[in-house]
Amino acid sequence: MPELPEVETTRRGIEPHLVGKRVADVLVRQPALRWSVPGELKPLLCGSRIVSVSRRAKYLFLETDTGKVMIHLGMSGSLGVLKGYVAPGKHDHLDIVFADGSLLRFRDPRRFGSVLWLEGDDHALLRNLGPEPLSNEFSGRHLHVLSRRRKAAVKPFIMNSRIVVGVGNIYASEALYFAGIRPGRAAGRISRPRYDHLADTIKGVLSRAIEAGGTTLRDYVREDGSPGYFSQELMVYGRAKQPCRFCQKMLKEIRQAGRSTVFCPTCQR
DNA sequence: ATGCTAACCTGCGCGC
DNA sequence: TGCGCGCAGGTTAGCA
Numbered sequence: 001m002p003e004l005p006e007v008e009t010t011r012r013g014i015e016p017h018l019v020g021k022r023v024a025d026v027l028v029r030q031p032a033l034r035w036s037v038p039g040e041l042k043p044l045l046c047g048s049r050i051v052s053v054s055r056r057a058k059y060l061f062l063e064t065d066t067g068k069v070m071i072h073l074g075m076s077g078s079l080g081v082l083k084g085y086v087a088p089g090k091h092d093h094l095d096i097v098f099a100d101g102s103l104l105r106f107r108d109p110r111r112f113g114s115v116l117w118l119e120g121d122d123h124a125l126l127r128n129l130g131p132e133p134l135s136n137e138f139s140g141r142h143l144h145v146l147s148r149r150r151k152a153a154v155k156p157f158i159m160n161s162r163i164v165v166g167v168g169n170i171y172a173s174e175a176l177y178f179a180g181i182r183p184g185r186a187a188g189r190i191s192r193p194r195y196d197h198l199a200d201t202i203k204g205v206l207s208r209a210i211e212a213g214g215t216t217l218r219d220y221v222r223e224d225g226s227p228g229y230f231s232q233e234l235m236v237y238g239r240a241k242q243p244c245r246f247c248q249k250m251l252k253e254i255r256q257a258g259r260s261t262v263f264c265p266t267c268q269r
Numbered sequence: 270a271t272g273c274t275a276a277c278c279t280g281c282g283c284g285c
Numbered sequence: 286t287g288c289g290c291g292c293a294g295g296t297t298a299g300c301a
Contacts, residue, residue: 003294034277034296058295075295076279091279110278112295125296152272161296168294217294218281237294257273260292 002073004133004166005209006220006228007058010079013223014104015053017081018062021098022049030093034074034114037094041117045069045096057129057165062096062104067119069096073220074112080105081223130164133202138164140196147187147195156257157187158202167202169259170215170237175202177236182268183261184254208233236262 002010026042038044048064055061060079062069071079084101094106094115106115116123131137146163147154157163159172167175176183178201181194190198209215214228217238221227231238235245240253244264253262 006294032278072295074278075293108278109280110293110295112277150271156272159295170294215294220294258275259295 002058002077002214002220003168003171003209004058005171005206005212005230006214007055007060007073007166008210009214009222009228010073011053011055011060014079014081017102017223018050018053018098018104020050021100021102023047023064023096024099025095025097027095027097028093029088030111033093033108033111034072035116037115038117041069041115044117056126057132057161058168059126061118067117070114070116070118070123070125071106072114074108074110074114076110076218076220077106077108077113078221079223080107080221080225128162130160130162133164133166133206138199138203140192140194140199143195143199144190144192147190150188151186153184153256154181154187154190154198155183155261156259158198159257159259164202166206169261170234171202171205171209173237173262174205174235177263177268178205180268182265183256183263236264238262 023045026045028037031037044067048066050062050064052063054063058072060071082103082105091109092105092107095103097103147157150157155172155176158167175198179198181198209230212228212230213222215230216227217231236251239251240262242251244251244267247266249264249266251262252265253260
């Protein structure tokens with residue numbers, strides 16, 4: 001999926017096209033996503049006006065005067081803004097059509113994404129979320145405090161959304177590389193100074209990825225169909241058995257919690 | 270409480 | 286050309 005930089009890039013891309021628009025129609029072609037698209041979405045949304053587009057963790061919110069559409073892109077989701085109606089593709093599951101004829105289209109081949117309706121601010125999926133990684137709330141102190149006595153490896157630890165949100169498999173791998181920390185090291189056995197460094201590298205790699213428009217590997221594209229360029233800057237993700245860009249030693253690949261992890265055995269300790 | 274695994278689903282690349 | 290396998294940006298529920 002889209003990790004946080006891809007979701008934030010999407011938010012920035014769609015917001016100017018949506019704010020102020022009035023919803024004229026909602027077309028649900030495939031309601032069977034990670035959670036079923038609520039049948040009342042159309043009657044609830046029609047006639048309302050988009051006030052803003054916001055983000056929390058990897059969730060996007062189309063905020064209207066009557067409630068919020070809560071969208072998750074899952075592993076393969078993307079959103080597109082179209083000037084007018086174009087015949088949908090196989091995986092174009094949902095359109096929100098505006099009064100001026102333009103539309104927001106949700107595409108998701110693997111259907112791990114979701115489109116839900118939120119009245120107010122509360123939803124079970126939003127409880128227990130950790131801080132935003134780019135906020136001041138997220139720091140080395142935060143990681144250090146929460147990791148004490150934890151035996152889990154540091155990589156799954158920083159990918160745990162209760163600890164910090166928005167850090168997925170790509171950026172967890174990249175941040176650990178820049179921090180010089182082995183992904184398999186127990187989270188509870190990492191010092192405060194090293195967590196200070198790691199919090200910095202997480203913020204840094206996410207910020208740079210947002211500037212580059214995210215990382216395009218397969219499915220992810222921006223709202224106008226263009227790719228993100230951060231893949232060119234990846235140091236370890238997807239580079240198993242290739243030389244480390246710093247020390248030239250072969251990068252190693254392991255599996256952690258069912259996800260592949262690539263790291264440099266020399267630069268990361 | 271913590272941590273691991275399977276599950277959800279489709280598509281693609283690879284070896285045979 | 287086709288088949289089966291393993292893998293892919295996420296996250297939750299369920300069980301040890």
